[in-house]
Amino acid sequence: MSALAPTAWARKGKPRVSPLVEIRLIAARELRKSIRSVKGIVLGALTLIGSVVSILICVWIEGGQREKMGAGSTQAYIDLKRAAIEKSTGDANLAAHLATVPTSLLLFLKITIWFGPLLIALLGFDALSGDLQHRSVRFWTVRSRRWSYFVGKFFGLWVLVSLITLALNVIAGSVALGKGYVTGGSLLTFGVQFWLVSLPISATWAAIALFISGLFRTPILGLLTTFGAFFVLWLFGLGGFISRVGDMIESGDAKAMSWYEYIYPNAYDEMLLSSDPRSIVTALGILVGFSVLVIAAGSAVFARKDV
Amino acid sequence: MSAETQDSTAESKPETPAAKAEAEAEVKASPAVIQPVKKKRKVAEAAVRMKGVIKRFGVKTAVDDVTLHVKIGAVYGLIGPNGAGKTTTFSMMAGYLKPTQGSLEILGFAPTQVDELRSRIGVLPQDAVLPSNDRVGEFLMHMARLQDIPADKAEDAARTVLAEVDGKDWWAQRCGSLSHGMAKRVALAQALIGEPEVILLDEPTAGLDPKVAFEVRQLIKGRKGRATIIISSHNLQELEEICDGAAILDRGRIVASGSMNELTASSEEVHVKLARGTKTTGAAWMQQVRELQMVKRVEFDDERMDLAMYFERKETDAETVISHVLWILLNAQVKISGVSKGRGLEQRVMDLT
Numbered sequence A: 001m002s003a004l005a006p007t008a009w010a011r012k013g014k015p016r017v018s019p020l021v022e023i024r025l026i027a028a029r030e031l032r033k034s035i036r037s038v039k040g041i042v043l044g045a046l047t048l049i050g051s052v053v054s055i056l057i058c059v060w061i062e063g064g065q066r067e068k069m070g071a072g073s074t075q076a077y078i079d080l081k082r083a084a085i086e087k088s089t090g091d092a093n094l095a096a097h098l099a100t101v102p103t104s105l106l107l108f109l110k111i112t113i114w115f116g117p118l119l120i121a122l123l124g125f126d127a128l129s130g131d132l133q134h135r136s137v138r139f140w141t142v143r144s145r146r147w148s149y150f151v152g153k154f155f156g157l158w159v160l161v162s163l164i165t166l167a168l169n170v171i172a173g174s175v176a177l178g179k180g181y182v183t184g185g186s187l188l189t190f191g192v193q194f195w196l197v198s199l200p201i202s203a204t205w206a207a208i209a210l211f212i213s214g215l216f217r218t219p220i221l222g223l224l225t226t227f228g229a230f231f232v233l234w235l236f237g238l239g240g241f242i243s244r245v246g247d248m249i250e251s252g253d254a255k256a257m258s259w260y261e262y263i264y265p266n267a268y269d270e271m272l273l274s275s276d277p278r279s280i281v282t283a284l285g286i287l288v289g290f291s292v293l294v295i296a297a298g299s300a301v302f303a304r305k306d307v
Numbered sequence B: 001m002s003a004e005t006q007d008s009t010a011e012s013k014p015e016t017p018a019a020k021a022e023a024e025a026e027v028k029a030s031p032a033v034i035q036p037v038k039k040k041r042k043v044a045e046a047a048v049r050m051k052g053v054i055k056r057f058g059v060k061t062a063v064d065d066v067t068l069h070v071k072i073g074a075v076y077g078l079i080g081p082n083g084a085g086k087t088t089t090f091s092m093m094a095g096y097l098k099p100t101q102g103s104l105e106i107l108g109f110a111p112t113q114v115d116e117l118r119s120r121i122g123v124l125p126q127d128a129v130l131p132s133n134d135r136v137g138e139f140l141m142h143m144a145r146l147q148d149i150p151a152d153k154a155e156d157a158a159r160t161v162l163a164e165v166d167g168k169d170w171w172a173q174r175c176g177s178l179s180h181g182m183a184k185r186v187a188l189a190q191a192l193i194g195e196p197e198v199i200l201l202d203e204p205t206a207g208l209d210p211k212v213a214f215e216v217r218q219l220i221k222g223r224k225g226r227a228t229i230i231i232s233s234h235n236l237q238e239l240e241e242i243c244d245g246a247a248i249l250d251r252g253r254i255v256a257s258g259s260m261n262e263l264t265a266s267s268e269e270v271h272v273k274l275a276r277g278t279k280t281t282g283a284a285w286m287q288q289v290r291e292l293q294m295v296k297r298v299e300f301d302d303e304r305m306d307l308a309m310y311f312e313r314k315e316t317d318a319e320t321v322i323s324h325v326l327w328i329l330l331n332a333q334v335k336i337s338g339v340s341k342g343r344g345l346e347q348r349v350m351d352l353t
Helices: A019-036 A038-069 A074-089 A092-099 A103-124 A130-132 A138-141 A148-178 A184-215 A219-251 A259-263 A265-273 A277-303 B003-012 B015-021 B086-093 B136-148 B151-164 B180-192 B210-223 B236-242 B258-266 B284-291 B318-331 B347-350
Strands: B048-057 B060-070 B075-079 B101-106 B119-125 B199-204 B228-233 B244-249 B251-261 B270-275 B295-301 B304-313 B335-341
Touching: A019 A038, A019 A148, A019 B136, A038 A074, A038 A103, A038 A148, A074 A092, A074 A148, A074 B347, A103 A148, A103 A184, A103 A265, A130 A138, A130 B060, A138 A148, A148 A184, A148 B335, A184 A219, A184 A265, A219 A259, A219 A265, A259 B228, A265 A277, A265 B003, A277 B015, B048 B086, B048 B199, B060 B244, B060 B251, B075 B086, B086 B101, B086 B228, B119 B180, B136 B151, B151 B180, B151 B236, B180 B199, B210 B228, B210 B236, B228 B236, B236 B318, B236 B347, B244 B258, B244 B347, B251 B347, B258 B347, B270 B318, B284 B295, B284 B318, B304 B318, B318 B335
Parallel strands: B075 B228, B075 B244, B119 B199, B199 B228
Antiparallel strands: B048 B060, B048 B101, B244 B251, B270 B304, B270 B335, B295 B304
16 A cells, blocks of 8 residues: 555645646746756747847947937936937927936847747747647646646746846846946836836737647647737737838827737837836736736637647 | 347447446445545545547547446456547546537546546546656656645655656656656556546556566556556456456447456356367267256357357356366367366457457
């Protein structure tokens, strides 16, 4: 007889594994798996190299701009920027807010947000389809609720992407600080803010990637479909952007985003960076709502799926 | 199809309520092996209960109107050729597949009621690949944690089952580096974590070398009496050796089911295999065998040199018949190659499928 004969811990009343515990266990394992896998290591290394190159380009652009504006110091550069923005918008408060934003870090944020979906697609395309293909999922479905498994996978992917983004921000901030383009205080303020801005956006992309991954047993089909879906969303964003730029050139006024631009998760970065709390809450609400909706739909589909 | 086969088929597809009650494939278990049921826990009448279960994949019907009732404590086999529907039936029991029609309960719960079953059921899937980057120990501990075993007990639980499958040295090895046999045993270990009340095993010895297969069989036998075990397998000798009862499937339907004795007719017929060249036509010993009162019918298969004696289980037993028949044959100096009770599961399956 085993030393683990039916005992109190396994047999008393209701099981104690709550969905939250399941999600935590599955997310932690997913994270560990990604960090250890060849794919995770290669993607991590490429992303870090890419981030170093990107931030060097960003500081080079800022350096060029400073030179062009004749700004000798960071403070002088901020003053010149504020004056220029106030002149074009007529809004002193907005100008004061935007002028303090470190240009190189803002550019870097734009780059990370733009490349984020690519990283998420590559990290997440086989999160579920790989398990379905090799039927490893069968070890889990007898022990965890299907929806917990799905949500655990989502958090595993999202936390991984968030940690990578944090590492990228640390690298970028260090380079900008070393170059003297940002002070320690503003790095702490804007560095953290930019990282926080990237979180709800990457959550939405991760939710979509996982939803698609759960639809396929063949990971390559999942990858192609994810790329396809992300490309379509990007087209919505690009279409809206081109339309707005066109309107601005024509009329001189910056117009609000078109309805279809709201489908593109990256389009919310400016709202999240806004000084207006209502814009931030609205953007956050839409992104979180969209993510929750996609996760709920993905969980429902996965729960009904034959594995 | 023999009369007996037809009876068994009728068992699996009863016509009347009375017949239904008798007909379900039940295997009796010793009361001693039944797990104590806690007050708050739903009392299960059966380990597995399937009623009119149908599973279709598109236009193809993989499982067709299967009714099965496995009592708590039984060791039960699902038998059949490729495409018979045994893995589909197994997968529905494990909750991997959902029945298109019909009802299915494990310990009184739908297989998808994970929260009710997680600590009570262990499953060895046939072709599920272990996560290659996980170390064996952490994989088993992870499974133990998900199975309602507290964090401070999870390692003990994992190490215990790993030792049980003779793999305690594999704790720190990556699952991806295990050989097929080792991986199979680790997969078996995860099915045994936490002393589950029902253990579902799909082809537990497939692809294993004879020594490891023997060890796995011993391991399963060791669990007899501690859990209800359901095994889906091609290996008929193995099932005959381990199981108390079985259901034989063919083309998605149960064609026979019952206890192993019933399926192999070991309490109703005796077979003696004679040496090649033995003269049977007009032999006096043949007449003597036919005249035995306990023997109802005698058949001889020239091709297989198989002498079959049929008897009524209520009147005598196989051992008595064997003793009498052998006495006659030895006195007549007939050379004997083998003796068996019943026709063997393999022959039974060959007859039915």
